[in-house]
Amino acid sequence: xxxxxxxxxxxxxxxxxxxxxxxxxxxxxxxxxxxxxxxxxxxxxxxxxxxxxxxxxxxxxxxxxxxxxxxxxxxxxxxxxxxxxxxxxxxxxxxxxxxxxxxxxxxxxxxxxxxxxxxxxxxxxxxxxxxxxxxxxxxxxxxxxxxxxxxxxxxxxxxxxxxxxxxxxxxxxxxxxxxxxxxxxxxxxxxxxxxxxxxxxxxxxxxxxxxxxxxxxxxxxxxxxxxxxxxxxxxxxxxxxxxxxxxxxxxxxxxxxxxxxxxxxxxxxxxxxxxxxxxxxxxxxxxxxxxxxxxxxxxxxxxxxxxxxxxxxxxxxxx
Numbered sequence: 546x547x548x549x550x551x552x553x554x555x556x557x558x559x560x561x562x563x564x565x566x567x568x569x570x571x572x573x574x575x576x577x578x579x580x581x582x583x584x585x586x587x588x589x590x591x592x593x594x595x596x597x598x599x600x601x602x603x604x605x606x607x608x609x610x611x612x613x614x615x616x617x618x619x620x621x622x623x624x625x626x627x628x629x630x631x632x633x634x635x636x637x638x639x640x641x642x643x644x645x646x647x648x649x650x651x652x653x654x655x656x657x658x659x660x661x662x663x664x665x666x667x668x669x670x671x672x673x674x675x676x677x678x679x680x681x682x683x684x685x686x687x688x689x690x691x692x693x694x695x696x697x698x699x700x701x702x703x704x705x706x707x708x709x710x711x712x713x714x715x716x717x718x719x720x721x722x723x724x725x726x727x728x729x730x731x732x733x734x735x736x737x738x739x740x741x742x743x744x745x746x747x748x749x750x751x752x753x754x755x756x757x758x759x760x761x762x763x764x765x766x767x768x769x770x771x772x773x774x775x776x777x778x779x780x781x782x783x784x785x786x787x788x789x790x791x792x793x794x795x796x797x798x799x800x801x802x803x804x805x806x807x808x809x810x811x812x813x814x815x816x817x818x819x820x821x822x823x824x825x826x827x828x829x830x831x832x833x834x835x836x837x838x839x840x841x842x843x844x845x846x847x848x849x850x851x852x853x854x855x856x857x858x859x860x861x862x863x864x
Contacts, residue, residue, distance in 0.1 A: 553829045554581050560836040566602035566625075568832065569595065571611065572767050573789035573824040578606050578832065585793060587767050589665050589680050592618050593861075604836060605843070606827040608633045612843040613669045617850045617857065624843040627831035631823045633666060635752075638722030639701030641670035648674070651698060651718060659696040659718060662688065663856070664705060666724070669845050671701075673852035678860045681751050682766035684709050687863045688717070704728065708751040708758060726787050726821045727752035729808040735760060738783050738804060745804065748773060749785035757785055757806075774798055788818035 558581065561568060569591040570582035579585050584594050588611040595603050595615050604625045605612045610633055612626040644661075652658045663675040664684075672678055679687050688709055691697060699706040700720025704727065710717055727750055735757060739747065748770045749761035758764055763773050767790055774782055774794050784791060785806040794803050808819045835841065845853075 550577060550829060553833055557581055557829065557833050557836060560833070564602050564836065564839075565600050566604055566836060567595070567598050567600040568604045569606060569615070570827075571607035571789075571824060572771070572793055573787040573821050574606050574827050575789070575825060576792040577829055578827050579789075579792055581829070581832070582606065587680065587682075588614060590768065591615065595619050595622070595624075602836070602839065604832060606832060607631070608636075608821075608823050610636045610666060610668055613845055614665065614672075614857070616843045616845045617669060617672075617854050620845075620847075620850065623839065625835045625839065626841055626843055627828070627835045628826045629841045631826040633823060634725040635664070635666045635702055635722055636668050636671075639663075639667060639671055639720055641668065641674060644671055644700065644720070645674055647720070648698065651696070655696050657696065659698045660691060662691075662697055662699045662717070664700065664702050667701060669849050669853045672856050673849045675853075675856040676859070677863065678856045680766065680860075681705060682769055683860070683864045684751075685712055687860060688713050688715060690863055702752055704754055704758075705751050707755060708764070724752045726808075726819055727785075728754060729810070730754070730757050730785050730806050730819060731809040732756045732760075734809075735783070735785065735806045738806065742781060742783060742804065744779070745781040745783050746777070746779055747783045747785060747806075750787075753785055761785065771797065774801065774803070787821050787824070789820070789824060791818075 568582045569584045570578045592615040596618050602623045605615050608631045616624040661676045665678050665680050697717040699717040701722030703719050703721050706719040746762035748763045751764050775797050781802045783804045788805045791803050805818050
């Protein structure tokens with residue numbers, strides 16, 4: 546099995562060279578996917594990195610909206626995704642037509658159209674009706690720049706929006722969406738881990754529910770949490786985000802220990818880790834097949850892309 550996996554990696558690397566391709570992998574993908582990637586990061590950072598590489602083919606190992614964002618920013622490149630069915634519960638929780646209706650309802654209620662701030666974890670269609678996109682790392686900075694008297698709709702992640710409200714003092718109108726992974730961490734298990742490892746700081750992603758964030762020591766984006774583990778003099782950390790990041794944390798800090806917070810239900814799973822099944826749909830076999838056959842290829846309606854890129858560019862300018 547190990548020999549087969551190594552052989553597959555070698556074939557992927559050969560195909561990558563032959564076709565002038567670059568592989569991008571999100572922090573939450575399988576370790577073996579991260580091992581063959583040229584760039585590893587969060588969704589927007591990978592899409593931004595893609596605009597700087599000299600390649601004919603970009604392979605985005607993540608979920609569907611990440612491939613869309615990469616295609617929007619790199620319209621002249623061929624963008625491949627290993628599995629088109631790798632969706633996102635958070636992006637799926639906010640359909641563009643539903644958001645449009647919500648904006649209209651709030652406009653009638655308020656007497657003016659609210660500004661629309663959308664998390665990057667959204668479809669191209671949602672980005673197209675958004676004023677400015679944000680990430681977990683820059684959301685506070687961007688929201689702080691918005692006019693204080695302007696009503697704001699924040700979506701789709703209710704947990705992230707609540708956290709940004711709490712640290713900015715704003716009262717944004719929140720869309721009721723959530724990441725299924727970050728919403729299912731067990732508070733009871735986390736409190737037990739804190740008792741078991743009292744000197745270990747708790748690191749949590751702001752997509753987690755408020756009770757998890759309330760007992761966390763460090764709250765930040767996936768990249769920020771990774772950077773904290775590298776710079777900290779602590780030797781042990783309790784981690785409340787998707788468990789795929791543990792691979793990169795361990796690779797960056799082999800002498801340190803990382804303890805994942807389990808989800809609320811672990812019986813029968815055989816694993817106490819909290820994993821995104823959509824990210825796990827990226828496999829070496831699928832990466833090989835998509836490079837070999839140059840499909841599935843991501844496409845975005847040009848009209849939608851033209852509108853969506855405006856909200857992304859506004860974010861980059863405000864960042």
